[in-house]
Amino acid sequence: MTEEVEGCSTPTKKKKGLLQQVQTKETSSSMDSSSAKFQKKYTELHLLGEGGFGSVFAGYRQKDKLPVAIKHIPKENVFLKHKDENGRKMALEVAIMLKLRNLTTSSSGQLALVSLLDWYELEEELVLVMERPMPSEDLFVYLDEHEGCLNEEEAKIILKQLVEATIQLQDANIFHRDIKVENVLIKSSSEGPQAYLIDFGLSCFDRGRKFALLRGTRDHVPPEFYRLKKYTAGPTTVWQLGVLLFEILHNKMFKTISFLTNKLKINKRLSKNCQDLMTKCLKEQPKERPTLEELLSHPW
Numbered sequence: 001m002t003e004e005v006e007g008c009s010t011p012t013k014k015k016k017g018l019l020q021q022v023q024t025k026e027t028s029s030s031m032d033s034s035s036a037k038f039q040k041k042y043t044e045l046h047l048l049g050e051g052g053f054g055s056v057f058a059g060y061r062q063k064d065k066l067p068v069a070i071k072h073i074p075k076e077n078v079f080l081k082h083k084d085e086n087g088r089k090m091a092l093e094v095a096i097m098l099k100l101r102n103l104t105t106s107s108s109g110q111l112a113l114v115s116l117l118d119w120y121e122l123e124e125e126l127v128l129v130m131e132r133p134m135p136s137e138d139l140f141v142y143l144d145e146h147e148g149c150l151n152e153e154e155a156k157i158i159l160k161q162l163v164e165a166t167i168q169l170q171d172a173n174i175f176h177r178d179i180k181v182e183n184v185l186i187k188s189s190s191e192g193p194q195a196y197l198i199d200f201g202l203s204c205f206d207r208g209r210k211f212a213l214l215r216g217t218r219d220h221v222p223p224e225f226y227r228l229k230k231y232t233a234g235p236t237t238v239w240q241l242g243v244l245l246f247e248i249l250h251n252k253m254f255k256t257i258s259f260l261t262n263k264l265k266i267n268k269r270l271s272k273n274c275q276d277l278m279t280k281c282l283k284e285q286p287k288e289r290p291t292l293e294e295l296l297s298h299p300w
């Protein structure tokens with residue numbers, strides 16, 4: 001059976017800060033009170049990033065100065081499709097992030113996921129308040145600062161953290177669907193890098209079904225989407241982790257469409273085990289890719 005779940009609608013580049021919204025006519029008193037509660041609790045600072053679906057600002061929680069990231073998603077990009085156990089409709093991104101709160105930590109301690117602290121449904125936008133690891137930057141920017149490429153040891157640490165996090169997601173029946181360098185934060189410390197998977201805007205709950213509609217980044221969708229117009233969660237996640245690994249070790253952007261016409265060229269200077277893991281993740285046939293658990297026990 002082929003089934004599709006909608007997360008957000010057509011991307012817009014519209015940016016809407018809370019102040020602007022507060023100045024426009026808010027009619028509903030409950031929206032007014034949500035807006036007031038938000039402003040009382042959090043202070044917004046500079047823009048961190050702007051994507052297809054919303055804008056993310058740095059901020060902090062006023063009572064304890066906890067660093068937070070505040071994501072504003074215009075209402076036209078939000079479908080209140082999910083129902084909680086009380087029948088209350090909510091955005092899928094919120095429902096998924098609420099479920100993430102219950103996930104346990106990884107074997108190495110910190111799980112590579114950020115927590116949702118609060119969310120507010122305002123008249124024109126949905127506001128998500130998330131934890132903001134400090135100091136951190138997204139892997140796209142981090143790569144830029146490392147001349148486009150990481151060394152194998154660093155790449156291995158980051159990949160392992162992401163594999164552990166995606167196993168937890170899989171166990172919770174959550175399919176991220178858009179793993180890529182822009183959606184990974186890296187917190188640097190003397191103990192090494194700590195990765196965090198962010199942006200659950202295209203994610204969905206999954207119990208092994210087949211998806212037919214493209215959700216996610218076209219360059220990173222697995223070959224089966226092009227060949228059969230169908231993809232499933234596990235092999236897609238492994239494929240996207242393979243793409244991410246390729247990109248962080250090659251200083252090259254990956255495009256599935258080029259992969260389908262040209263043989264993949266992996267840097268021969270990488271260790272044999274690293275090449276082996278990458279080749280396996282990027283197998284054209286989804287059935288030939290390892291599972292996430294197999295990735296975790298790979299010799300690399």
Ligand SMILES: Nc1ncnc2c1ncn2[C@@H]1O[C@H](COP(=O)(O)OP(=O)(O)OP(=O)(O)O)[C@@H](O)[C@H]1O
Binds near residue numbers: 051132136185199
């Ligand atoms: N919790 C966070 N802590 C720090 N920075 C964050 C956090 N969440 C998001 N960001 C920053 O904001 C950027 C955009 O966030 P996000 O990907 O969630 O937005 P989006 O509108 O869904 O983007 P896109 O459409 O590109 O996927 C990220 O690339 C990152 O730089």
